[in-house]
Each structure stands twice: as structure tokens, then as C-alpha cells.
Amino acid sequence: MSEIRDETGAQRGLGYVIDVGRGDGSARCWLDVTGHHTNRHGVLHGGIASLLLDSAMGATGSLSVDPEGRAPFLTVSLTTQFLAPARDGTRVTATGRITGGGRSLLFIAGELVADDGTTIATASGVFKRVPPRAG
Secondary structure, eight states, X not given: OOEEOSOSHHHHHHOOXXXXXXXXXXXXXXXXXXXGGBOTTSBBOHHHHHHHHHHHHHHHHHHXXXXXXXXXXXXXXXXXXXXXXXXXXXXXXXXXXXXXXXXXEEEEEEEEEETTSOEEEEEEEEEEEOOOOOO
């Protein structure tokens, strides 16, 4: 397992982990839901669910060109469908899967699943590869 932890302010603040070491070309992102992640109804905030999907999907795009999962990709569009709540104490895991695209744009699907197997949300997105910065 190759995990990316505490690399960004969002990761440090929310406590999620990105795993780019699955070996199947897809990344996953997991979070143990606490009260810090819930909305006023006591369930995982939709914005955080979308962030987890976006992170897993972007890292999946990165793995398509970099085995370390660190090639930069930008989110062009992301559409999320919320299907079920996730409550405090639940571990949720987002995964990405490339569904199409070419050299600079990728179409990626995502799924956010609770530790009991319940699908919390799904997403589809378009991600653009960012050229490396010149030295």
C-alpha cells in the first residue's frame, strides 16, 4: 500500500488518506467519519463526500501517467449523486475508475462506499492533465 497522508491543508484538516498502491490503476481515498465531518443532520456533509470522490478520481487520473500517482490533474467538471447517509463512526472509501478520454482529458467515474457496503454517493467527472512546470 502506498499512502499519501497529510500532504495538503485539506488532508491535514479533514484527516483523509489517499491510497495509490492498489496495483490496478485505480486510487482510493478513505476517511473515518467523525462529528467534524457531519452536517447539521448528523450525516457526512455532501461537500466532504464530493471532495473524497474528487481526490480519488484525480489520483486515479494521475496513476494513468505516473505510477506514484503524483502527476497533476485538474478537475474540469464533477457531478455527484448522493444516495445514502454516512454517520459518525463510519469509514467511507472513495474509488476512481477511468471510463474514457485521451492524452489530456480523462473521463473518470467514482463511488463512495461505507464500511458496511452501502453506496453513499457516485460521481462522474472530467479531469485535465496539467503539463509539468519548467524547471
